[in-house]
Every structure is written in structure tokens, then in C-alpha cells.
Amino acid sequence: MVSNRKIRVMVVDDSMVARSMIINGLSAHPRIEIVGYAINALDAKAKLPRLKPDVMTLDVEMPAMSGIEFLKQYLPAHPLPVILVSSLNLKVFDALAAGAVDFVRKPDEEQSSEAFILALAQKVIIAASARVRSLPAPAAKAGALPAVSVPGLGAAPAMERVIIGLGASTGGTEATLEVMKRLPADIPPMVIVQHMPPGFTKMYAERLDRICAMEVREAQSGDELRRGLALVAPADLQCRVVRMGTRYTVSCTPGDKVSGHRPSVDALFQSMAEVITCKMVGIIMTGMGQDGAAGLLDMRKHGAYTIGQDKESSVVYGMPGVAQKIGAVAVQGSCENIASILLRHLKTLS
Numbered sequence: 001m002v003s004n005r006k007i008r009v010m011v012v013d014d015s016m017v018a019r020s021m022i023i024n025g026l027s028a029h030p031r032i033e034i035v036g037y038a039i040n041a042l043d044a045k046a047k048l049p050r051l052k053p054d055v056m057t058l059d060v061e062m063p064a065m066s067g068i069e070f071l072k073q074y075l076p077a078h079p080l081p082v083i084l085v086s087s088l089n090l091k092v093f094d095a096l097a098a099g100a101v102d103f104v105r106k107p108d109e110e111q112s113s114e115a116f117i118l119a120l121a122q123k124v125i126i127a128a129s130a131r132v133r134s135l136p137a138p139a140a141k142a143g144a145l146p147a148v149s150v151p152g153l154g155a156a157p158a159m160e161r162v163i164i165g166l167g168a169s170t171g172g173t174e175a176t177l178e179v180m181k182r183l184p185a186d187i188p189p190m191v192i193v194q195h196m197p198p199g200f201t202k203m204y205a206e207r208l209d210r211i212c213a214m215e216v217r218e219a220q221s222g223d224e225l226r227r228g229l230a231l232v233a234p235a236d237l238q239c240r241v242v243r244m245g246t247r248y249t250v251s252c253t254p255g256d257k258v259s260g261h262r263p264s265v266d267a268l269f270q271s272m273a274e275v276i277t278c279k280m281v282g283i284i285m286t287g288m289g290q291d292g293a294a295g296l297l298d299m300r301k302h303g304a305y306t307i308g309q310d311k312e313s314s315v316v317y318g319m320p321g322v323a324q325k326i327g328a329v330a331v332q333g334s335c336e337n338i339a340s341i342l343l344r345h346l347k348t349l350s
Helices: 016-027 041-051 067-074 091-097 113-127 157-161 172-180 200-211 265-275 293-301 319-325 338-349
Strands: 007-012 032-038 055-059 082-086 102-105 162-168 190-194 215-218 229-232 238-244 247-253 279-284 305-309 331-333
Touching: 007 016, 007 041, 007 113, 016 032, 016 055, 016 113, 032 041, 032 113, 041 055, 041 067, 055 067, 055 113, 067 091, 082 091, 082 113, 091 102, 091 172, 091 200, 102 113, 162 172, 162 265, 162 293, 162 338, 172 190, 172 200, 172 338, 190 238, 190 265, 200 215, 200 229, 238 265, 265 279, 265 293, 279 293, 279 319, 279 338, 293 305, 293 319, 305 319, 305 338, 331 338
Parallel strands: 007 032, 007 055, 055 082, 082 102, 162 190, 162 279, 190 229, 215 229, 279 305, 305 331
Antiparallel strands: 238 247
């Protein structure tokens, strides 16, 4: 973990304009020091041993060697928190799978350069204390079958009366995948909140849908929760569960941030605690801050079975750590074994 000294950052981007914007913007932050830059991955590889940064920002698309290939080659032997700087591009998820901690979306007509620098600076500060995990086995490629074959839960009536909520932030894209790919196609309905910039939640849902056994898609207001379907909350909207008679749907609407986020894990979990009358499960995973902790406690007080990711497997043990501390978590597990904990619990309901 970085002490009170400034966080040493290296900027890697082949665009002089982008490099200048990032260097000038981050240099103005009182907690950040730019120790150098690289114009491509090969340049970065040569400079890293000398500069020894605490955090590196990395462009995904670069000539000669992409950011993804660079991560695959460099990170296994030299663990380093990396923040990706990416346009709206599916490749960002390949880079996260290769070991990057988090990402920010490059500024465009919808986002100012000031908002971009603010988001990047916040992520750099978080990344400075993040745990860089060893790379897992490669995830299934697009269109491939699930990496793990999971027996179905069967036609037990109890499975029709369970709803699962899952929330995550920094490090959560890959941690959530580790859970989801170990679950069967007939899993009870799930709603997922992953803090992510606009545009990326749809691509993330499509990625999960390709890799996992169940159907996964970005949620839309009015979507009915049903078995075998997992819904990912859309970025910049609050996603809540709504009861309509004996059915449950989701609402995805604009609104104030809750616990500093939109979508917010707390908003989802609190709605579940308020409206769900059947069985429910809450899962809170890696992420900075405390979004979801209070909502998970509320769920537990209303009879939910609650699971928290453990410290050892969390990139940032913020959200699950706070949830554990306030008594919101019934059981902890690594991102690799949360699925088995969930499945064991569901089988006790049948």
C-alpha cells in the first residue's frame, strides 16, 4: 500500500494529445506525481524498471504491441496496478482479464476532459492500494461453451421463489465472471450492479452471456425476473426490484446517486429488502468504499442469505470489508468459491 507520499504514476499512450491531457491533468492532483511516460508498450517495457511507478495508466489500442499483449507479457512477473484508458471498446474486458485493475472511458462528446481526469485520478488513488492478483486461467472465448460444466438445479418448486442480487465495483468485472461462469443455466433470477461507465454495461452483459450458461443481458425497465436470466443494471441509471402481484420486475430510472453511485448496489439491495416476499440472496464483492453494505444488512435483517467476498481474493476489500464489519455478511468466500457456497445454499431450499 502507498503511504502518505505522492502516488507515482507512469502514463502510457501513443497519442501525444492524450498523453499531454493525462499528464497535465493528473499532475495537478495533490496526491499524484507523474514520474514518466511511454509512447507505446515497448517503450513502457524498457522504462518501467527504472521509473518504478506505483500505478500505470495504459492505452488499450497501440501500434506494434497492444495494451492487452503488454499486460499478458509483463504483469505475471511484475505485478503492478494498471488503469486502462479506453474508448467504448469490447477489448477493455480482455485487458481486465489480463490483469488490469480498472478502466476509464476516454473523453468524447458525452464527457468532458475535466470529468475524465477526475474519474482517472480517483481510480489511480484506489489502484495504488489495490491487490493485483495472479492471472486466472484464460476465460472462454467469445461464442465458446462455459469453461465449467455445472449440473442444473432441477425443477424444484423452491427455485422458482428465489431472487439473487449481486453488487461489485473495482475489480468486479472479472470477480463476478468467476462466480457467474460456475453457475448453471437454470439459476434463479439474478440482478447485478457493477459500477461502470455508460456504454460498457451492455457490452459487459453481452460478454457474460457468451461465456456463462445462463442468459445475461442489460436490464431495461419492466424486465420480468425469471429463472435462467441475469440482468445487469445499466450505467447511469438506478436499478431496483419492483413487485407486481406475484411477479417481480426491475425499474431502471434516472435519479440521484445513492452511496455515491448510479447505479448503486445499496439502491438495489434496499429495494430487494423492501419488496421481496420470497427467498432472496445478496452477494457483495470487491470494490472501493461502502456501497451495498447497508443494503446487504437490510436484506439480512429481512431474512436473506448473504455472501461477501473475502479479503484475500478482493482487488479492493472496501465494500465487502464494510459489509463484514457491520454484520451484513453471513458467510465469506473467494470469488472462485462463492458460486459453490450459493449453490449449496440453494439446494437446502429444494
